[in-house]
Amino acid sequence: MGPKLLQLCTLLPSTHDKLAAHYEVHQWPAEAAREEWLRDNASGVRAVVTGGHLGITNEMIDRLPDLGIVAINGVGYDRVDLDHAKAAGVRLTNTPDVLTDDVADLAVALMLNVMRRLPAADRHVRDGLWPHGPQALTRRASGRRYGIVGLGRIGHAIAERLAGFGGRIAYSGPNRKPVDHDYHADVAALAAKSDVLFVATAASAATRALIDRAVLDALGPEGVLINVARGSVIDEDALVAALAEGRLGGAGLDVFVDEPHVPETLLGLENVVLAPHVGSATRETREAMGNLMLDNLDAFFAGRPLPTPVV
Incomplete structure (x- = not known):
């Protein structure tokens, strides 16, 4: 079983399958169950996969003590406090160009x-x-x-x-x-x-x-x-x-x-x-985004330079 990972966003089934083949993937539960999930599962989470429209809150970064990387499956990162992530020692990547x-x-x-x-x-x-x-x-x-x-x-x-x-x-x-x-x-x-x-x-x-x-x-x-x-x-x-x-x-x-x-x-x-935020919503681009997101995760855990780092 690979590193423990929390998935906040929806991914293509093919991307999710690739993710699950290399990581211990945990799905972010419904709002009513999130506090309990964090209490029981926050320890050991090394990575978070999220969308640009979702990002990650400072509170969640702080409540995941072992977090090392936030991989955005998208190009935008305006919903991430870059200074806070950097201060917490958390790397951030996105998926530019492919969309x-x-x-x-x-x-x-x-x-x-x-x-x-x-x-x-x-x-x-x-x-x-x-x-x-x-x-x-x-x-x-x-x-x-x-x-x-x-x-x-x-x-x-x-x-x-x-x-x-x-x-x-x-x-x-x-x-x-x-x-x-x-x-x-x-x-x-x-x-x-x-x-x-x-x-x-x-x-x-x-x-x-x-x-x-x-x-x-x-x-x-x-x-x-x-x-x-x-x-x-x-x-x-x-x-x-x-x-x-x-x-x-x-x-x-x-x-x-x-x-x-x-x-x-x-x-x-x-x-x-x-339109319902579908700028990147083609099969080809979403596949490419998922592959680049996976490349960033793999590089991080292998100690290699990140393909598309933000911080």
């Missing part, structure tokens, strides 16, 4: 769905309305001014896809990148120059509510916001108000502040396309 293409694909798909109103078109056909007249006209997605907040791995992949749409691409971020796209240090300035604003920046204290009312108003009543980053990067109350009041033209959202809960107002808006 970049799928998240970028979804970002562009959300843009197309919002601007061409594909969900409404689907309902129009399914509800038998087509014989009674066409769907209302929509808006062209190509040839637009595209702004990208955060030109990291995913932002760059979005830009590569948008290059085929014949528009103009600009971006914002902490630093200028060696690319030909226009750079705006200020996000509101980028929004004012954009028809579609893609949010692809990492979630952190510095980016919390980065997309606020000023940015949304700069994007304007014809503008479209696409978020494939984290819900916390957007002031969600300001977003809901801007959409409901017509100060923002539309939005495509894969992430929310309090997942899986979505603001009720958004559910009734025709200019919004909602």
Whole structure:
């Protein structure tokens, strides 16, 4: 039996089988049974596998005295206190790169769905309305001014896809990148120059509510916001108000502040396309994520350098 491991997130069956073949895997129980589980099983837990949307609390780190590594099956680590983990001597890994293409694909798909109103078109056909007249006209997605907040791995992949749409691409971020796209240090300035604003920046204290009312108003009543980053990067109350009041033209959202809960107002808006945080949800990417997560665990316990360390 291998090292003792606590699994907090759902994994592909194939990934779970590989994990169970090398580790003593314990599943995180239902909330009512967690205190008892920690009392009886915390000792000896050497690793935790979790998702970026779940992370791990400081309290749990402190209650697992033998914890050595937290392996995130995902790219985000905003739900982990990096300073606390480091102080506790806990390594942290994630699974970057392998999900970049799928998240970028979804970002562009959300843009197309919002601007061409594909969900409404689907309902129009399914509800038998087509014989009674066409769907209302929509808006062209190509040839637009595209702004990208955060030109990291995913932002760059979005830009590569948008290059085929014949528009103009600009971006914002902490630093200028060696690319030909226009750079705006200020996000509101980028929004004012954009028809579609893609949010692809990492979630952190510095980016919390980065997309606020000023940015949304700069994007304007014809503008479209696409978020494939984290819900916390957007002031969600300001977003809901801007959409409901017509100060923002539309939005495509894969992430929310309090997942899986979505603001009720958004559910009734025709200019919004909602997805349940599925940016990386393809069989190919989830398999690759699981394999990289396993590689990090195996390297840690073998004393080798971690493939994708965070701390």
